[in-house]
Amino acid sequence: MDIVLRAAAVFVLLFIVTRTIGRRELGNLEPFDLILLVVVGDLIQQGVTQSDYSLTGATLAIATLAVLTVAFSYASFRFRLLRPVLDGQPIVLVDKGRPIDVNLRRERITIDELRAQARLQQIASIDDVRLAVLETSGKISFIPREDSSQIA
Numbered sequence: 001m002d003i004v005l006r007a008a009a010v011f012v013l014l015f016i017v018t019r020t021i022g023r024r025e026l027g028n029l030e031p032f033d034l035i036l037l038v039v040v041g042d043l044i045q046q047g048v049t050q051s052d053y054s055l056t057g058a059t060l061a062i063a064t065l066a067v068l069t070v071a072f073s074y075a076s077f078r079f080r081l082l083r084p085v086l087d088g089q090p091i092v093l094v095d096k097g098r099p100i101d102v103n104l105r106r107e108r109i110t111i112d113e114l115r116a117q118a119r120l121q122q123i124a125s126i127d128d129v130r131l132a133v134l135e136t137s138g139k140i141s142f143i144p145r146e147d148s149s150q151i152a
Helices: 002-021 023-027 031-049 055-078 080-086 101-106 111-120
Strands: 091-095 129-134 140-144
Touching (some): 002 031, 031 055, 055 080, 091 101, 111 129, 111 140
Antiparallel strands (some): 091 129, 129 140
């Protein structure tokens, strides 16, 4: 039972840490970040199982994390009020060609990063963007402005 309680505590801690780190950072992992995740995984294993190297202990820890993952996913699906807390909300970064500095700062995105993402989606300038949204997945969606000369 001790392993189950430690695994549940670590799950909640990891949930809080990943929500705090931010979407952009998790969506674009660098090699160093991957190494850090492996090291953190090992530290978590040691904290959850302590010196229990048995198959039963490992199975209990993995099962606890899996059940909590499914429970959080179901809670997000079933209870609309929990979605912003569990999944986050999309954040508008550009509105009618104008970057929203408060949201960019909050998500730690520079205007140069935003421009680079726009170019990757074949948008030459931020001025050509009607709406840019940081999705809950960490990706940025761009909706280009409609050119009035193309409308017949």
